[in-house]
Amino acid sequence: MAAGALGETSVNEGLSKMAVDKGTARSLRTAAIRALGAQRATAALLPVAGDGDELVRSAVYTALGNGADKAGGAVLLAAVDRERNPDLVGIALGSLARVDPAAALPRARARLRARSTDELRQMEAAANVLGSHGDTSDVSRLLAVAGPDRAPTYALRAAAAVVKRFPDQHDAFAPLVARRAEKHLEDLDLRVREAAVAVLGTVGDDRSVAVLEGFRRVERADGLPEAAEAAITAIRSRGTPTATPNEVEARLEALERRLEELERP
Numbered sequence: 197m198a199a200g201a202l203g204e205t206s207v208n209e210g211l212s213k214m215a216v217d218k219g220t221a222r223s224l225r226t227a228a229i230r231a232l233g234a235q236r237a238t239a240a241l242l243p244v245a246g247d248g249d250e251l252v253r254s255a256v257y258t259a260l261g262n263g264a265d266k267a268g269g270a271v272l273l274a275a276v277d278r279e280r281n282p283d284l285v286g287i288a289l290g291s292l293a294r295v296d297p298a299a300a301l302p303r304a305r306a307r308l309r310a311r312s313t314d315e316l317r318q319m320e321a322a323a324n325v326l327g328s329h330g331d332t333s334d335v336s337r338l339l340a341v342a343g344p345d346r347a348p349t350y351a352l353r354a355a356a357a358v359v360k361r362f363p364d365q366h367d368a369f370a371p372l373v374a375r376r377a378e379k380h381l382e383d384l385d386l387r388v389r390e391a392a393v394a395v396l397g398t399v400g401d402d403r404s405v406a407v408l409e410g411f412r413r414v415e416r417a418d419g420l421p422e423a424a425e426a427a428i429t430a431i432r433s434r435g436t437p438t439a440t441p442n443e444v445e446a447r448l449e450a451l452e453r454r455l456e457e458l459e460r461p
Contacts (some may be wrong), residue, residue: 233259261291286321327354397427
């Protein structure tokens with residue numbers, strides 16, 4: 197049976213045996229696991245969850261994210277709490293958020309900071325969970341993220357996603373996210389600047405328009421000036437904020453103080 201066709205089969209003893217058989221090639225085992233996951237066959241996946249091969253466990257954690265029963269959620273919860281490989285923790289956390297968001301949220305908040313590049317995947321997964329399931333109390337937490345490589349960018353995107361999910365609180369939180377995104381426009385990493393432009397297209401304001409106009413005139417990366425122009429158009433299409441400049445400034449100052457408190461060791 198071709199690995200690509202496994203997902204089209206019905207759940208059967210052959211797939212389950214292939215998944216647990218350590219004598220079978222890893223590529224076939226993981227293909228069987230993906231097929232079982234596509235069929236939401238949680239019971240058939242549970243015996244493989246403790247496999248000694250990390251790539252096999254990774255496939256299991258991903259597959260369990262397709263299901264919705266308590267047994268799969270319990271396995272993912274245990275994986276998040278006990279796995280030592282941060283990449284596997286990130287995969288399990290992402291799947292846990294699909295199965296049991298309430299259980300995933302506190303674990304995402306606890307794993308938001310990356311101490312090294314080895315933890316970036318875990319940190320990105322945590323930020324994504326907060327972006328999809330967190331609330332506005334997570335905005336300051338996300339903007340306080342410092343760390344290696346693109347960790348702050350992952351957090352910035354998630355903060356913008358939170359703001360977008362709570363339109364009734366847009367004026368209270370969007371300005372702080374926009375100010376942080378504007379600073380990222382100065383980063384040497386092209387991908388960081390691209391992310392900043394995208395975020396400003398979502399949460400930017402009149403102040404962001406002026407910053408983007410200046411950025412557009414000096415940026416030379418292919419396609420990025422056009423992206424900045426599109427972000428400006430998106431901002432202007434939303435109209436002016438209902439809050440006065442003084443109200444926005446007062447909110448910014450209060451949120452900046454909160455950020456400073458979170459950034460203190």
